[in-house]
Amino acid sequence: MNVTVSRKAHFNAAHRLYRKEWTDEKNSLVFGKCSNPNYHGHNYELIVSVTGEIDKETGYVIDIQELKDLIKVEVEDAFDHKNLNIEVPEFKDLNPTAEHIAVVIYNKIKPKLKPNLDLEITLYETPRNFVRYSGT
Ligand SMILES: Nc1nc2c(c(=O)[nH]1)N=C([C@H](O)[C@H](O)COP(=O)(O)OP(=O)(O)OP(=O)(O)O)CN2
Numbered sequence: 001m002n003v004t005v006s007r008k009a010h011f012n013a014a015h016r017l018y019r020k021e022w023t024d025e026k027n028s029l030v031f032g033k034c035s036n037p038n039y040h041g042h043n044y045e046l047i048v049s050v051t052g053e054i055d056k057e058t059g060y061v062i063d064i065q066e067l068k069d070l071i072k073v074e075v076e077d078a079f080d081h082k083n084l085n086i087e088v089p090e091f092k093d094l095n096p097t098a099e100h101i102a103v104v105i106y107n108k109i110k111p112k113l114k115p116n117l118d119l120e121i122t123l124y125e126t127p128r129n130f131v132r133y134s135g136t
């Protein structure tokens with residue numbers, strides 16, 4: 001019997017969508033206002049979902065305190081109030097789209113979970129735009 005445990009979190013970050021290889025004009029054509037060279041910000045809302053069997057002794061799939069601590073270290077401390085392009089090493093050569101941010105978060109959290117647990121990342125970049133990634 002598999003059950004999914006989810007924890008919500010949020011962080012605020014600045015970014016610019018662009019490719020270094022392209023001119024400002026081409027970036028502006030492809031990414032529009034999201035390629036503003038002076039950056040812009042979002043209040044990201046994150047849902048981290050962990051699926052697995054309920055442990056017979058604890059009744060937990062995962063201790064939510066453990067999940068909370070993982071999200072704090074791997075996401076909030078690393079991304080909150082940061083410029084993703086400039087201050088977060090994972091995005092040095094990776095365009096910080098919502099898709100890429102979700103994959104980066106997945107890749108940071110997954111190795112910290114017991115291998116039998118599945119992970120899904122849901123990331124809202126705005127109240128109306130969101131992406132999901134579960135490793136496939
Ligand atoms: N596939 C993706 N498309 C877009 C991404 C992305 O990460 N993946 N990101 C952006 C920009 O970051 C942009 O800042 C999004 O903001 P905005 O257009 O203001 O967002 P909304 O659509 O929610 O705003 P409305 O007020 O509804 O227009 C763009 N595309």
Ligand SMILES: [Zn+2]
Binds near residue numbers: 034
């Ligand atoms: Zn944006």
